[in-house]
Amino acid sequence: MIRLVLLLCTLSVLKTYGQIVVYKDDKGQILTKSDSYASGRQTATTATYTQVTFLESPFYTFPVWQEGKVQLDKSGKELDCELAYNLVTSEVLCKFAGDSAVKVITPELFTINNTKFVRLQNSIAGLDYRTYFSIVHNGPTKLWTSLTSQLEPRNSAEEVKTRYYKDLNIQGIYRVKTKYYIQKGDREPKLINLSKKLLLEAFADQAQALESKIPNRQLTTNDVIDIINVYDSLVVANQKSLAHLSKEELFKRSLESQITYPGWVGKQGIYGRVYAGFDVDAQGGIQNVVILSPENIGFGFTAEVKKALENLTNVSPDFKGRYAVPIAFIYTNKKEKSGPHIPINRLPEDRVGDRQMLDEIAVPYVVTMPVIASREVWGYYK
Structure with a gap:
């Protein structure tokens, strides 16, 4: 079992979760067990202790701790350490060799399970913040993904309907959400979904040429990569004529x-x-x-x-x-x-x-x- 102490987001305002244990049962299912303290009614200070169990884990990997590398700033070098990436809080937890203390860090980039995550500037609703992205396609136009995990209550989790998981008193499930972003050159990444409509909006400058090349169905990441390659080739072709007028x-x-x-x-x-x-x-x-x-x-x-x-x-x-x-x-x-x-x-x-x-x-x-x-x-x- 992998033990880690941290505070998790709660299913209700009446509960807080303490130490958690992430483990795999004999069926191969990843489970998260957490201490729960619910406010009691007897006095203002009493609390009821229980243990609750969730399907899946708030972390990117299992086991939670993995060998990895971090680069703390743009000018620094990559350092070896043990890493745990919390998808619920977007926190990167680190243990350096010879140091048993767990540190919460905000590196410029980190690598875990051979996947590199980069911290990029992004704006949503007028607020600037920095979040982690992993690259799916690299080129003049890039395709990035960012991962988050949300804790869904029991009633929405199909997996908990079997008797086995009912007996475990499953309270919910951690669902991983993947968001996709298009980045043109060094511009800010733009959120998309894998649909023809949003891709044409993202590539508005070449929408007419791309219209017939995008399938009328839910797209895969490979579809999007193919479309990006076509888009980049069209931009290069246009820039040849564009350069003449710009420099004329x-x-x-x-x-x-x-x-x-x-x-x-x-x-x-x-x-x-x-x-x-x-x-x-x-x-x-x-x-x-x-x-x-x-x-x-x-x-x-x-x-x-x-x-x-x-x-x-x-x-x-x-x-x-x-x-x-x-x-x-x-x-x-x-x-x-x-x-x-x-x-x-x-x-x-x-x-x-x-x-x-x-x-x-x-x-x-x-x-x-x-x-x-x-x-x-x-x-x-x-």
Whole structure:
């Protein structure tokens, strides 16, 4: 039996669980036995002690402790230790050689049972947090999984209906949940499920080309990997033509020459980034110019960009397609030691859609004046 002391989440607010034992019975079933203390009615301080049993385990492995490696920070080296990974609490428990004490650690990465878990930044509901992911497919576009375990009460567990498990007084079952994430390049991982609809949303920039290649059924991880490979090949093919327009000097020089940093805005230390969308038609004409980022009416940035694109001469018809271009208005005050103020706001991927993103164009504004409070404008979407 594998013994480990920790506090588990509870089935009800009246119960707390103490020492637990994770073991395998003679039928090969993994079970978790826990001390339970329920508040008594006799006095405010009395409590009733019982033992409760759950199917499966809150831990990633059985036995709970496994030989593994941890890397505590990005610049450190991997260290050997015994590991236990709690999927309920997302805690990594570690015992280093010669040290019997159990440490709760938050490493940058750890390896257990030849599976490597990496700690990545992720945002959900506007909150930044860090969680562990294991990679399923590595490439320009990655497929990650994260594992969690939830304790379900007895009534929802089909496994406890047999007489054998009823006799054990099974209270519930630990269910492992697998979440899948797509990560494009170094962008934030995006949660998906294995469905055609969400994959097309994740790959909106190539949705039209991928539509016929994704089966109309519940997908497997191998299906998703195949789709990722097709997506990456389409992106590479598009980037070949994209690079020509991005680095086409006449287009860049013409656009840069048309855009002026609004002087009165610069003198107030205001800077920002504008994303514009446009189409190149079959004759090479610039059509359908739209501002994709918040317009920030009154500062002049979006008006400058829109006017510049609308006044451009035709480009080669070979560049026919839909594009997005970022324009960074960069403010520098030579009296400041901090250097130029470069905008940090970026356009969310879903607002780019199926447009090809061009290289950013910088529009600088340099002054020498008493230091003032500078600020970036971005605003809100309509």
